Amino acid sequence: MKLQQRFMLYTCLIVLISIFIGFICSNLIYNHVVKEQMNDRYLAIAEQLSKQIKEHEITLRASSDFLQTMSDLGYQIALVKEDGEMKMFGEPFKTEKWNDQMHALFEGGKAYNGIKSFKNSYLIMSHFANDIKNTVGTKIEIDGEEWGLFLRPNNISFFTEFHLIIFGFIFAVFVSSIIGILFMSRKVTQSLSELTSATQEMANHNFQYPLMINRKDEIGQLADRFRMMQQKLENTDQARKKFVNNVSHDFQSPLLNIRGYSELLNGEISSSEGKKYNHIIQTEAKRLSNLTKQLLILTSIDQGTYPTNKQIVRVDEQLHQVVHSMLWRIEEKGLEIKLDLQPVSVYADRTLLINVWENLIGNAIKYNKEFGEISIHCNENESEAVVTIRDTGIGIEQHTLEKIFERFYRVDQARNKEGMGLGLSIVQEVLSYHNASIEVESNEKEGTIFTTVFPKK
Incomplete structure (x- = not known):
């Protein structure tokens, strides 16, 4: 019925x-x-x-x-x-x-x-x-x-x-009520039918279906929420397609390099060339491994299947550890590093958190100028713990700041020689996973400041 x-x-x-x-x-x-x-x-x-x-x-x-x-x-x-x-x-x-x-x-x-x-x-x-x-x-x-x-x-x-007048009045009210109820029920069911059709179109991946419902009642609110959901699903679908396209591209490039240099190794080449080609193959294989690792982290966080191991983590010690592991890269570019690390503890997953510092400090090194400067500060108060990483690098254009946390987003060609556009996405997902936040300030050719804030429980 x-x-x-x-x-x-x-x-x-x-x-x-x-x-x-x-x-x-x-x-x-x-x-x-x-x-x-x-x-x-x-x-x-x-x-x-x-x-x-x-x-x-x-x-x-x-x-x-x-x-x-x-x-x-x-x-x-x-x-x-x-x-x-x-x-x-x-x-x-x-x-x-x-x-x-x-x-x-x-x-x-x-x-x-x-x-x-x-x-x-x-x-x-x-x-x-x-x-x-x-x-x-x-x-x-x-x-x-x-x-x-x-x-x-x-x-x-x-x-x-008198009674005939009363009965006539009651009959008129009854008939008018039935007609009015029929009209109102038709309006309600017509709107619901429109929503049903829109839902069916969405099930068929048509996210552009126009929903012609303009009401000020609860059904109107439902229609507004439906349009919002429609827009979000369309954005999600576009992001999924873009994600698949980017993953395919980033896998294809190193695989082609590995295949090409492997074929060269099978030919007549000198010992020095063989070592060179072998080094390239190892570099591309490492790149594939890192890409796979980062994709697995993102996927597991998205699906809520990441094996969480939260504990008390000393953030200042982790920052010292990451800086020490990247010291050769810092010295290679002649960078000056300034550390102001107060003892700070947060309740977090140690492995995920160190991935955040590796990405942020790695970017500060990668996109810095020769003989530039990196400043790292961490401190805490009763309500929050704050980590600030500042560099004097090439900076980021203002109109791209909102996009840098999107997956596979690269600001320009100069930045995608080694990067895959996943680092900052992982940073944001990990921080969100820990109920923390990140803010970015940047001026082109002057440098960038990343500020992470952890709430204290």
């Missing part, structure tokens, strides 16, 4: 149940409150009629004309003798069977309270029962004979006036 059909079905059920409950509640009110008041009011009218006929000594014929006039005003009236003779004025009763209380009117002379004592029903209001027992009565004397005067309101006359 479609949502719109189900919505209409539930709406009709709710309306019907509401009507049913309304009937029960109205009957309860009638039986326990209104019925007694109606009985007393109509009994007073019957007694007033009896009094008028008695005081003016109206004959039976004149009384009949008088009672007929009263019936035309909206009453059912019966004059009944004890022997069963009956004169009816107005709409006849559907049931004219007497009960013991009506006979008691002639025997004891007490008024008959039939409306008050009529049997209760919670589904059909007893007010509408066209039964002579559902009346009020009083004894009256006409032309020296005792009669019983029984009276009740004429329901048919009652319905032709």
Whole structure:
């Protein structure tokens, strides 16, 4: 069953149940409150009629004309003798069977309270029962004979006036409500159908499907979130394609070099050339190994499968260790290195963290000027630990700063001779994995500053 059909079905059920409950509640009110008041009011009218006929000594014929006039005003009236003779004025009763209380009117002379004592029903209001027992009565004397005067309101006359207006109003409200609900349900289901179509298009990798929903309610908010998700999935899909393309390119280049120089080794070459080609093959193999290692780190962090081994790590000691391992590269470029390393401890994975320092310090060396300078500072306070690595290298253009952490992104050709564009991506992923952050400041031809901040738990 479609949502719109189900919505209409539930709406009709709710309306019907509401009507049913309304009937029960109205009957309860009638039986326990209104019925007694109606009985007393109509009994007073019957007694007033009896009094008028008695005081003016109206004959039976004149009384009949008088009672007929009263019936035309909206009453059912019966004059009944004890022997069963009956004169009816107005709409006849559907049931004219007497009960013991009506006979008691002639025997004891007490008024008959039939409306008050009529049997209760919670589904059909007893007010509408066209039964002579559902009346009020009083004894009256006409032309020296005792009669019983029984009276009740004429329901048919009652319905032709006020109740017909009420029922017409209720019917109009009911029909208008159904039409309004049908219209609103159509609008809701139309929007949901549009979302369903958009979802199907996304499943078919169509991320450009236009979602034509402009609303200010919850469905509009859902549509806005869907568009955001659509955009993110499109960006992710493009990044995936770009990632595959870059990985293929970075694997292909060293593999071609290895293959080419391997073929040269099989030919007639000198010993010096053989050593040279062998060194190139080893360099390219190492490059492939590093690329594979970095890809594995990124993939395992992305998938949450990295074998975490967090412990208390002395950051200052790690920085000393990395600088010492790269000392030959520092000396080779004639760089001056300044260390201001306060004792700093963080809770982290030792292997991942040292990978961060290797990438950042390695970049500071690689992209620095001859006889440039590298400054490394680390300190901590009660809330955070901060590591700053500054170089006096070639710097980064301002419009590329936001992209340097993207995977396989290279600022320019000068920077991709040895790099693969994964180092800073790994740095950001590792720091994010440790709830840490990194900021970069750079001026072209003046140098770059990387600042990492670790929250203290």
